[in-house]
Amino acid sequence: MASTAAAEPTRRDFIHVATGAAGAVGLALLAWPLIDQMNPSASVLALSSIEFDLSPVQEGQQVTVMWRGKPVFVRHRTAKEIAEARSVPVSSLPDQLARNANLPDSAPASDQDRMFKPEWLIMIGICTHLGCIPLDHQGDYGGYLCPCHGSQYDTAGRIRKGPAPENMYIPPYSYLSPTKVKIG
Amino acid sequence: MAGQSTYVPKTGFTRWLDARLPILRFTNDTMMTFPTPRNLNFWYSFGGILTFMLGIQIVTGIVLAMHYVPNASMAFDSVENIMRDVNYGWLLRYMHSNGASFFFLAVYVHMFRGLYYGSYKAPREVLWILGVIIYVLMIATAFLGYVLPWGQMSFWAATVITNLFTSIDQILPHTGTAVTQWLWGGFAVGDPTLNRFFSLHYLLPFVIAGVVVLHIWALHVPGNNNPLGIDVKGPQDTVPFHPYYTVKDLFYLSLFVILFAIVVFYLPNALVEPDNYVPANPLVTPPEIVPEWYLLPFYAMLRSIPQKLIGVIVLFGALATLVFVPWLDTSKVRSMRFRPLAKQFFWALLLDCVLLGYLGAHRPDAVFPGTGIPMLPFARLGTAYYYAFFWVILPLLGLIETPRPVPATIATSVTGSGVEQVNAPAE
Numbered sequence: 001m002a003s004t005a006a007a008e009p010t011r012r013d014f015i016h017v018a019t020g021a022a023g024a025v026g027l028a029l030l031a032w033p034l035i036d037q038m039n040p041s042a043s044v045l046a047l048s049s050i051e052f053d054l055s056p057v058q059e060g061q062q063v064t065v066m067w068r069g070k071p072v073f074v075r076h077r078t079a080k081e082i083a084e085a086r087s088v089p090v091s092s093l094p095d096q097l098a099r100n101a102n103l104p105d106s107a108p109a110s111d112q113d114r115m116f117k118p119e120w121l122i123m124i125g126i127c128t129h130l131g132c133i134p135l136d137h138q139g140d141y142g143g144y145l146c147p148c149h150g151s152q153y154d155t156a157g158r159i160r161k162g163p164a165p166e167n168m169y170i171p172p173y174s175y176l177s178p179t180k181v182k183i184g
Numbered sequence: 185m186a187g188q189s190t191y192v193p194k195t196g197f198t199r200w201l202d203a204r205l206p207i208l209r210f211t212n213d214t215m216m217t218f219p220t221p222r223n224l225n226f227w228y229s230f231g232g233i234l235t236f237m238l239g240i241q242i243v244t245g246i247v248l249a250m251h252y253v254p255n256a257s258m259a260f261d262s263v264e265n266i267m268r269d270v271n272y273g274w275l276l277r278y279m280h281s282n283g284a285s286f287f288f289l290a291v292y293v294h295m296f297r298g299l300y301y302g303s304y305k306a307p308r309e310v311l312w313i314l315g316v317i318i319y320v321l322m323i324a325t326a327f328l329g330y331v332l333p334w335g336q337m338s339f340w341a342a343t344v345i346t347n348l349f350t351s352i353d354q355i356l357p358h359t360g361t362a363v364t365q366w367l368w369g370g371f372a373v374g375d376p377t378l379n380r381f382f383s384l385h386y387l388l389p390f391v392i393a394g395v396v397v398l399h400i401w402a403l404h405v406p407g408n409n410n411p412l413g414i415d416v417k418g419p420q421d422t423v424p425f426h427p428y429y430t431v432k433d434l435f436y437l438s439l440f441v442i443l444f445a446i447v448v449f450y451l452p453n454a455l456v457e458p459d460n461y462v463p464a465n466p467l468v469t470p471p472e473i474v475p476e477w478y479l480l481p482f483y484a485m486l487r488s489i490p491q492k493l494i495g496v497i498v499l500f501g502a503l504a505t506l507v508f509v510p511w512l513d514t515s516k517v518r519s520m521r522f523r524p525l526a527k528q529f530f531w532a533l534l535l536d537c538v539l540l541g542y543l544g545a546h547r548p549d550a551v552f553p554g555t556g557i558p559m560l561p562f563a564r565l566g567t568a569y570y571y572a573f574f575w576v577i578l579p580l581l582g583l584i585e586t587p588r589p590v591p592a593t594i595a596t597s598v599t600g601s602g603v604e605q606v607n608a609p610a611e
C-alpha cells in the first residue's frame with residue numbers, strides 16, 4: 001500500500017468521493033423536513049386574521065384582543081395623548097422606525113406613521129425586549145411600562161427608556177368600516 | 185493509570201461470560217480495583233452524588249410522564265391531578281422538582297471543587313469540557329422541565345428565554361424572529377411549544393447520561409486528581425476504589441439524601457415561586473419574573489446590561505468561558521492549596537456568584553432593603569468580576585504568583601514518610 005508515492009486518483013477513490021457526496025446530499029435533504037416541522041403549522045397559520053368592533057371602546061380606554069396567540073392593544077387615545085405623542089421630534093427617539101407592517105420598513109417613527117387614525121392606536125402589546133406584556137397608562141410617558149425590566153413606551157407605543165430596542169410592532173390591519181377593523 | 189486487568193473469573197459461568205461479554209471484568213476494573221488516590225476528601229463524593237441524582241430524576245420523571253398531559257389546556261390540571269389524586273403523586277413530583285435543585289447544588293459543589301483543586305488542567309482538559317457540556321445540558325433540561333406545569337412562571341419564563349433569540353434581529357434583521365417562531369411553532373409561546381418542550385425534556389437526560397459515560401471514561405484514563413493536585417507516583421499513593429471509596433461515597437451520599445428528604449417532606453415548596461401555582465395566562469405578565477435559584481446569577485448578568493443584544497452575549501459568554509478555563513489558568517501548580525493568591529480570588533469568585541444570585545432575584549431598579557443603596561451597580565461589578573476572574577486574573581496569576589512548595593508524593597504527605605506503607609492495604 002505505502003509503496004507508491006502520490007499515486008493518481010483511482011477509480012476506487014472516485015467511488016469513495018461519489019458515495020460520500022451522495023450521502024451528504026441525502027442527509028441534507030432529510031434534515032430539512034426534520035427542521036421545518038417545527039415551524040408554525042398550517043393550522044396555526046390558518047388562524048391568522050380576526051375582526052374587531054371599535055365602538056364600545058371609550059376614549060381613554062384600552063382593550064386587549066388576541067391575534068395569533070398574541071395580545072393586541074386597541075387604545076382609544078385622548079386629545080392630550082395625541083398632542084403629546086405628536087410633539088416629540090422623531091430624531092429624539094431611540095428607535096426611529098415606525099415598525100408598522102402596513103408601511104414600508106423604512107417609514108419613520110412619527111406618530112402619524114404609527115396608525116391610520118390618530119384616536120386609534122392598534123398595536124401588538126408585547127415588549128420588544130424579552131416579550132412581557134407592558135402595563136398601559138403607566139410610566140413617565142403616560143404610555144406603557146413593562147414590569148419585567150422596566151422599559152417605558154409613550155402613548156404611541158414607541159420605546160423611550162429602558163432595555164427594549166424597538167418600538168412595539170403595529171400588526172397588518174385595515175378598516176372594514178369606520179368602526180370595524182380586520183387585524184391580520 | 186488504567187493498567188492491566190486484575191480480574192480473575194472464579195466460577196464456570198463467569199469464565200464462560202468473560203469470554204463472550206467481559207462486562208464483569210469491566211465492572212471490576214472500573215469500580216472495584218481501580219487505583220484511586222488515597223487522599224480524596226469529602227468534596228470528591230459529589231461525582232457519585234450527581235450520578236445518583238441523575239438516576240432519581242430519570243426514574244421519577246418517567247413515572248410522572250405516565251400521568252402528565254403535554255397540552256396547553258390540560259397540563260396545569262394534570263399536574264394538580266398528580267398532586268391530589270395519583271397515588272403518591274405528590275411524593276414523586278416533589279422529589280422531581282426538588283431533585284433538580286439538589287442536582288444543581290451538587291453540580292455547583294463539584295465544579296467549584298474542580299476549580300479549587302485545578303482538576304481541569306492537563307491531562308484532564310477533555311474531562312472538564314465534558315463536564316461543562318453536562319452542565320449546559322442540565323440547564324437546558326431544567327428550563328424545559330420548568331415550563332411543563334404551565335403555571336404563570338412556566339409560561340413567562342418560556343417567553344422571556346425564547347425571546348433572547350430575537351436579539352439576533354439586531355445583527356441579522358428578521359432572522360431572530362424567524363428562529364424564535366421556529367422554536368415556538370407559532371407566533372407566541374403556546375401549545376406546540378409545550379409539546380416540543382416535553383419531548384425534549386424527556387430526551388435530554390438520556391443525552392446527559394451518555395455524556396456522563398464519556399466523562400467517567402475521560403476520568404479513568406488519567407485517573408482522579410486529588411486535593412494536593414500532584415500526580416500519583418506509584419501504588420503507595422493509591423487504594424482500590426472498592427471498598428475505600430465505595431463506602432466513603434455511600435456515607436456522604438446518605439447524608440445528602442437525608443438533607444434531600446428533609447426538603448421533600450417538610451419544605452417541598454420552599455424553593456418554588458408561588459406564581460407557578462397560578463395557571464398560565466398569556467395576557468397577564470406577573471409583576472416579577474424570576475428563574476429557579478440555580479440560574480439566578482446568569483439572570484442577574486442579563487438584567488445588569490441595558491442593551492438587549494449585549495446582555496444576551498454576556499449571559500451565554502459566562503457559560504462559554506468555562507470551556508477555556510484549562511488554557512486560561514497558566515499556573516504549573518494544580519491545587520490552590522499551594523497557591524496563596526489564587527485561593528483568595530477563588531473565594532471571592534464563590535462570594536461573587538452568591539451575590540449575583542441574590543441580585544438576580546430582584547428587579548434591576550431595586551435597592552438593598554433598609555439602605556436605599558441601588559443594586560444595579562453591584563450587579564454590574566459582580567458580572568465584571570466573574571469575567572475578570574477567568575480572563576484576566578487566572579492568566580496573570582500563573583505568571584506573578586509564587587506557589588508554596590508541593591509535597592513530593594501523596595504518600596509522604598499522608599503518612600509523613602510513606603516508605604513502609606507500600607504494601608497493598610489489607611482486606
Ligand code: HEM
Nearest residue numbers: 228230231232234235295298303312315316318319408409
Ligand atoms: C450530571 C452531572 C455530572 C456527573 C454525574 C458527574 C460525575 C462525575 C464522577 C462520578 C466523577 C468522579 C468522582 C469525583 O471526582 O467527584 C467526576 C469527576 C469530575 N467531574 Fe464530573 N459529573 C458531572 C458534572 C460535571 C461538571 C458540570 C463538571 C465541570 C464543569 C465536572 C467536572 C469534573 C471533573 C474536573 C472531574 C475530575 C475530578 C478530579 O479528579 O478532581 N463534572 N464527575
Ligand code: FES
Nearest residue numbers: 127129130146149
Ligand atoms: S421584557 Fe419588557 S423590559 Fe424586558
